[in-house]
Amino acid sequence: MNTDTCAFTGHHPLRFDFGYDEDDPLCGTIKRTMLSQIKTLCENGVTTFFTDCEVGVGMWAAELVLDLMRNHPEVQLICVLPHEEQAKKWTPELRDRYYIILEKSSRNVLIGTHYTENSYKRCGDYLIRHANFLIAVYGNENVTTLDTTSRTIAYARKKGRVIIYIHPDTANVTPITITLQRCLKV
Numbered sequence: 001m002n003t004d005t006c007a008f009t010g011h012h013p014l015r016f017d018f019g020y021d022e023d024d025p026l027c028g029t030i031k032r033t034m035l036s037q038i039k040t041l042c043e044n045g046v047t048t049f050f051t052d053c054e055v056g057v058g059m060w061a062a063e064l065v066l067d068l069m070r071n072h073p074e075v076q077l078i079c080v081l082p083h084e085e086q087a088k089k090w091t092p093e094l095r096d097r098y099y100i101i102l103e104k105s106s107r108n109v110l111i112g113t114h115y116t117e118n119s120y121k122r123c124g125d126y127l128i129r130h131a132n133f134l135i136a137v138y139g140n141e142n143v144t145t146l147d148t149t150s151r152t153i154a155y156a157r158k159k160g161r162v163i164i165y166i167h168p169d170t171a172n173v174t175p176i177t178i179t180l181q182r183c184l185k186v
Contacts, residue, residue, distance in 0.1 A: 006036075006041050007127035008049040009152045010057025010137030011168055018081075019053075019138045029171040030137060035064050037135055037164050037173065042068065048076045050127050053086070053101055055094055057137045069106075076106035078130075082116035083115045124152035128159055137166045 018024030038049070038061075049065045052058045065077040079102055085100045102108055111123045128134065134156045138149055156163055165174040 004046050005048040005050065005131040006038070006046050006133035007131035007134060008057055008061035008135050008137075009052075009124065009149050010140070010166075011149055012054075013056040016056075022060075026169075026171065030166060030168070031060050031064065033135070033166050033171045033173060034061060034135060035068075035102055037166070038064055038068060041133060042072065044076060046133060047074050048078060050078045050080055050131050052123050052127065053079045053081060053098055055090060059097060059101065061135070062105070063097070066101065066104050069104075072186070077101075077104075079105045079108045080123055080126050080130075081108060081110050082119040083112045084110065090177075094166065106131045120148045121151060124148060125155055128152060128156045128161060131160060134161050134163045135166065135170050136163055 014021045016027070021027065034057075049061070051062045051065070053062055062077060065075065066144065068078065069075045070175050081102075087095045090098065102170060109126065112119055134153070136149070136153055136156075138153060140150075153163065163174075166172070
């Protein structure tokens with residue numbers, strides 16, 4: 001675990017009121033909020049970002065970091081893939097975005113060659129083991145503890161990671177200024 005790394009997690013697109021409609025104003029607000037948090041972390045020395053490239057938050061995060069990498073060569077994106085056929089059932093448009101992300105990322109890590117019941121749990125665990133910060137687009141109401149995002153956040157809490165919450169219905173951020181400053185001084 002490093003103090004210069006951050007991972008992402010978040011709800012599946014169907015959890016959002018806008019679903020898969022990324023042109024929705026709330027989706028745009030969430031993405032701008034994510035970018036603001038990414039930039040704040042970068043300004044404080046965080047240079048490596050991990051994502052699972054899942055549709056929704058994982059993919060948005062990857063694209064935001066890739067955009068940032070154009071002007072900041074020190075920034076890296078590491079895509080952690082739960083299994084080889086992760087995008088097999090996605091729409092052609094989402095698969096295209098996914099493969100562009102993988103091609104442009106700094107590095108890709110494959111957790112397993114085939115899907116298993118633990119593929120996504122192992123992927124989330126990897127993200128948390130390798131990151132000091134977690135940006136989570138997450139609201140804990142109406143979520144089961146079996147949800148991948150919930151498990152990833154629970155593991156991050158257990159490991160003492162700094163979690164930056166962005167609420168999925170409002171894009172409001174849970175303030176972490178004091179925690180961020182304490183962590184980065186270590």
